Amino acid sequence: xxxxxxxxxxxxxxxxxxxxxCEMTYKEDSKTLEITQQVFADDIELFIKRESGNETFDxxxxxxxxxxxxxxxxxxxIVINLDGTSLSQHWIAYKIDGNDVRFFIxxxxxxGSQLSVTNTIFLEMLGGQVNVIHFHDKEERKTKVCSQEKxxxxxxx
Amino acid sequence: MQKxxxxxxxxxxxxxxxxxxxxxxxxxxxxYTWQSKxxxxxxxxxxxxxxxxxxxxxxxxxxxxxxxxxxxxxxNDDLQKIxxxxxxxxxxxxxxxLSYIWLQLDQNxxxxxxxxxxxxxxxxTHLDSVSTLxxxxxxxxxxxxxxxxxxxxxxxxxxxxxxxxxxxxxRIDLEEPLEPGDKFKFHIEWWYNLNDRxxxxxxxxxxxxxxxxNFLYTIAQFYPRLAxxxxxxxxxxxxxxxxxxxxxxxxxxxxxxxxxxxxIVAATGELQNAKKALPRRHYDKMQVAKSSFDKPIIIISEExxxxxxxxxxxxxxxxxxxxxxxxxxxxxSSRKFIWDAQAVKLNDKEVLAMSFYPKEGNxxxxxxxxxxxxxxxxxxxxxxxxxxxxxxxxxxxxxxxxEYPMICFNLGRPAPDGxxxxxxKYSMIGVIIHEVGHNFFPMIVNSxxxxxxxxxxxxxxxxxYLTKEEHYDNFPHDRGPAHLVVKYMKGQxxxxxxxxxxxxxxxxxxxxxxxKPASALNILREVVLGxxxxxxxxxxxxxxWAFKHPKPGDFFRTMEDASGIDLDWYWRGWFYxxxxxxxxxxxxxxxxxxxxxxxxxYYVSSxxxxxxIASKKIKVVNTPDHYYGEFRERLNYKEVFNKMDSQHYYxxxxxxxGGLVMPIVMRITFDDGSTTSLTxxxxxxxxxxxxCRKIFSFDQPIKLVEIDPGLKTADADTENxxxxxxxxxxxxxxxxxxxxx
Ligand SMILES: [Zn+2]
Numbered sequence: 099x100x101x102x103x104x105x106x107x108x109x110x111x112x113x114x115x116x117x118x119x120c121e122m123t124y125k126e127d128s129k130t131l132e133i134t135q136q137v138f139a140d141d142i143e144l145f146i147k148r149e150s151g152n153e154t155f156d157x158x159x160x161x162x163x164x165x166x167x168x169x170x171x172x173x174x175x176i177v178i179n180l181d182g183t184s185l186s187q188h189w190i191a192y193k194i195d196g197n198d199v200r201f202f203i204x205x206x207x208x209x210g211s212q213l214s215v216t217n218t219i220f221l222e223m224l225g226g227q228v229n230v231i232h233f234h235d236k237e238e239r240k241t242k243v244c245s246q247e248k249x250x251x252x253x254x255x
Numbered sequence: 256m257q258k259x260x261x262x263x264x265x266x267x268x269x270x271x272x273x274x275x276x277x278x279x280x281x282x283x284x285x286x287y288t289w290q291s292k293x294x295x296x297x298x299x300x301x302x303x304x305x306x307x308x309x310x311x312x313x314x315x316x317x318x319x320x321x322x323x324x325x326x327x328x329x330x331n332d333d334l335q336k337i338x339x340x341x342x343x344x345x346x347x348x349x350x351x352x353l354s355y356i357w358l359q360l361d362q363n364x365x366x367x368x369x370x371x372x373x374x375x376x377x378x379x380t381h382l383d384s385v386s387t388l389x390x391x392x393x394x395x396x397x398x399x400x401x402x403x404x405x406x407x408x409x410x411x412x413x414x415x416x417x418x419x420x421x422x423x424x425x426r427i428d429l430e431e432p433l434e435p436g437d438k439f440k441f442h443i444e445w446w447y448n449l450n451d452r453x454x455x456x457x458x459x460x461x462x463x464x465x466x467x468x469n470f471l472y473t474i475a476q477f478y479p480r481l482a483x484x485x486x487x488x489x490x491x492x493x494x495x496x497x498x499x500x501x502x503x504x505x506x507x508x509x510x511x512x513x514x515x516x517x518x519i520v521a522a523t524g525e526l527q528n529a530k531k532a533l534p535r536r537h538y539d540k541m542q543v544a545k546s547s548f549d550k551p552i553i554i555i556s557e558e559x560x561x562x563x564x565x566x567x568x569x570x571x572x573x574x575x576x577x578x579x580x581x582x583x584x585x586x587x588s589s590r591k592f593i594w595d596a597q598a599v600k601l602n603d604k605e606v607l608a609m610s611f612y613p614k615e616g617n618x619x620x621x622x623x624x625x626x627x628x629x630x631x632x633x634x635x636x637x638x639x640x641x642x643x644x645x646x647x648x649x650x651x652x653x654x655x656x657x658e659y660p661m662i663c664f665n666l667g668r669p670a671p672d673g674x675x676x677x678x679x680k681y682s683m684i685g686v687i688i689h690e691v692g693h694n695f696f697p698m699i700v701n702s703x704x705x706x707x708x709x710x711x712x713x714x715x716x717x718x719x720y721l722t723k724e725e726h727y728d729n730f731p732h733d734r735g736p737a738h739l740v741v742k743y744m745k746g747q748x749x750x751x752x753x754x755x756x757x758x759x760x761x762x763x764x765x766x767x768x769x770x771k772p773a774s775a776l777n778i779l780r781e782v783v784l785g786x787x788x789x790x791x792x793x794x795x796x797x798x799x800w801a802f803k804h805p806k807p808g809d810f811f812r813t814m815e816d817a818s819g820i821d822l823d824w825y826w827r828g829w830f831y832x833x834x835x836x837x838x839x840x841x842x843x844x845x846x847x848x849x850x851x852x853x854x855x856x857y858y859v860s861s862x863x864x865x866x867x868i869a870s871k872k873i874k875v876v877n878t879p880d881h882y883y884g885e886f887r888e889r890l891n892y893k894e895v896f897n898k899m900d901s902q903h904y905y906x907x908x909x910x911x912x913g914g915l916v917m918p919i920v921m922r923i924t925f926d927d928g929s930t931t932s933l934t935x936x937x938x939x940x941x942x943x944x945x946x947c948r949k950i951f952s953f954d955q956p957i958k959l960v961e962i963d964p965g966l967k968t969a970d971a972d973t974e975n976x977x978x979x980x981x982x983x984x985x986x987x988x989x990x991x992x993x994x995x996x
Contacts, residue, residue, distance in 0.1 A: 117746065117747070117750055117763065119742070119746065123985075123987070132985075132987045134986065134987055136742070154670050156676040156678060156679075157678070158676055158677060158678040159676060190987075190990055190991050190994055191990045191991075191993065191994055193986075193990065196731075196732065196733040196734070196739045197733040197734075198742065200986070202986075202987055202990045202991070204991070226376065228750070230746070230747055241747070243747075
């Protein structure tokens with residue numbers, strides 16, 4: 099049978115374990131948080147088709163046709179608070195690599211003690227979706243998982 | 256003789272020193288547990304016997320069963336229903352007496368209360384209509400009467416058989432045991448309701464086109480099929496749950512398909528009554544196509560198909576097919592089909608490549624489908640055996656890709672205005688190559704799909720990659736190249752299973768059974784064995800097991816036996832473990848040898864610097880007399896020194912961080928900018944799986960060492976692949992800079 103990665107509709111029924119990976123790197127010197135979020139191209143294409151009602155949405159189309167959808171998507175589904183105050187995102191870019199789409203966003207003036215990360219990517223669309231978050235600072239890498247049951251995780255700065 | 260003995264003694268001495276010094280260092284680092292990464296896998300494979308040999312070939316007493324089918328099937332276009340009758344001749348080629356036989360009733364996964372539904376993990380997530388309908392089906396609220404209804408089962412004298420349906424299988428208890436060499440003839444009649452693929456999904460069913468009121472049927476798993484009985488499992492009794500595909504017995508098929516008389520049919524096998532079934536002009540075009548080797552010939556044009564869509568025949572027509580030595584039979588039927596065909600020459604064989612698609616598939620399908628079939632047959636035949644069947648069909652069916660012998664159902668549909676993106680085009684070509692490719696794995700080299708998905712999906716995805724590379728420029732691969740599997744392999748271990756896991760238990764099946772094996776074979780071919788050794792061994796596997804039932808051990812053993820290379824470590828790492836590849840070059844130190852009048856410096860303190868290649872000066876001293884043992888002759892240290900003097904010596908220390916042992920593929924850059932490549936075989940890790948040290952000599956100084964510069968080994972961390980370490984920009988930083996440019 100076909101690789102289910104390339105059959106979005108089928109994947110809803112046959113594919114129980116979708117995983118997205120989010121790398122967050124805290125840069126002490128510049129007080130910035132660099133975020134690289136990876137998702138599957140098919141999943142996000144399907145999601146945006148459904149959310150926007152634009153049935154012909156094509157993730158591989160020209161950037162000017164795609165970016166605003168992607169930017170909306172990521173702003174809605176990755177919400178980061180610093181000690182209770184929400185931080186605004188600075189959009190950098192997106193990149194398609196095979197069946198991966200990666201988003202690059204940056205948060206500035208990150209000074210405080212605790213970050214809360216709410217990552218709801220596809221949690222409502224796909225049963226069994228998990229969003230893995232790797233948080234790196236100077237010393238270490240911590241890994242936490244956002245899921246249907248637990249949408250928000252915390253990291254100490 | 257004497258000389259070589261002495262050399263051995265000296266080698267021994269050096270070994271002792273190395274062992275001694277490494278022992279000393281070991282104490283300072285974290286304790287290391289041996290994980291037997293180089294142990295043979297004999298204990299994981301079945302003991303060779305008369306049925307399956309230790310070299311990976313079928314043994315001298317290899318046997319397999321056979322089932323010949325004579326099927327009459329009719330498609331009810333008003334009720335979307337299949338009804339059929341079949342006469343099966345089951346040949347017991349085994350050395351065993353059989354008191355019962357098992358059949359597969361795959362349609363029963365659509366029955367109320369089936370294990371597919373009962374074992375499915377579900378939660379309320381997004382409640383759009385498609386997802387909700389999925390919940391409805393899964394919780395049994397559907398009113399569709401799914402599943403196969405057996406209405407008659409008799410022996411060839413008309414006497415009722417004793418049948419017991421067990422979920423997706425049916426056992427027939429034989430009145431008289433079936434002796435080795437004997438055959439059992441019996442008759443079954445049945446019907447079932449077809450599923451709407453858009454609502455219920457599945458490998459087969461129908462798609463409805465509301466604009467013109469027509470159906471496009473893709474019919475498979477439509478008849479009770481013999482389960483496999485073999486030397487390995489006895490009866491393959493793993494129930495059908497949906498993910499693990501099929502295990503089937505080879506045989507000859509004679510099939511009569513009755514459909515509305517204005518339908519066009521495509522099926523496994525050769526059409527026997529073409530003259531009768533086809534209008535004269537279509538028949539004539541088909542004859543032309545049989546000698547058109549350079550381009551497809553349109554047999555039914557888009558205009559013809561649009562005309563035909565408007566027809567509503569009340570009469571029926573029979574399409575008669577014959578197929579030899581196939582493990583299954585499937586067909587497609589619709590008024591909507593456009594049809595084109597091209598002949599392919601493979602040595603002394605001529606094959607007809609054919610595509611059937613509704614107008615909704617154009618203009619993409621008329622351009623790409625048949626071409627993709629031709630490419631597939633050529634590349635796969637080269638690497639395995641010449642495609643043995645007379646036809647290869649590609650049928651357009653929305654949103655799936657599914658394979659059967661000589662016929663497959665493939666996605667790839669342009670927007671309603673006929674435009675399509677590159678993404679749609681390449682995924683369509685990829686799916687056609689993949690599904691046509693399945694003719695070889697598992698339709699011909701007939702592994703047990705229900706047990707091992709990588710043996711068909713993975714091997715097939717690997718050849719799919721080779722086909723795209725050979726016939727398309729810059730094909731945007733989504734699997735195959737080594738680097739595309741890195742993210743998955745270094746991901747969270749809790750979501751990863753070894754490739755040697757049953758497909759029903761695998762998480763991330765797409766990576767596990769398609770991408771990882773495709774990359775694993777690609778790396779085995781390009782990095783470990785080289786194309787020449789790999790291709791010979793791989794072809795040997797295909798030749799040995801064509802039209803037979805291979806198991807994983809038969810593949811592993813053949814690949815080693817025919818290449819002459821012990822690959823047990825490779826199977827262990829890639830197939831049995833969830834390790835990933837990350838080799839680090841930790842230090843590179845340049846050693847200069849001093850003339851004897853300077854102070855000696857035997858022991859080199861460890862050098863941690865990763866920013867530059869450190870230089871150390873050491874000297875050769877005379878070996879103390881007692882190390883020579885009984886030898887009377889002595890080496891002169893000055894002569895030894897002179898032999899070394901013209902060369903530059905470098906010690907390099909490596910560590911294996913990812914756990915998967917791999918060859919160390921290196922590129923060395925010299926001071927003058929010239930480069931050389933060298934590869935250290937994976938066996939370098941056999942004493943210590945997590946670290947190794949090597950000394951290399953070059954005739955000029957070096958300035959840079961890179962591991963895997965071509966990204967051919969799926970090494971997960973490329974920063975530690977370069978020495979001296981270089982300031983590398985993260986992908987994030989690169990993207991940020993690009994944005995500012
Ligand atoms: Zn497949």
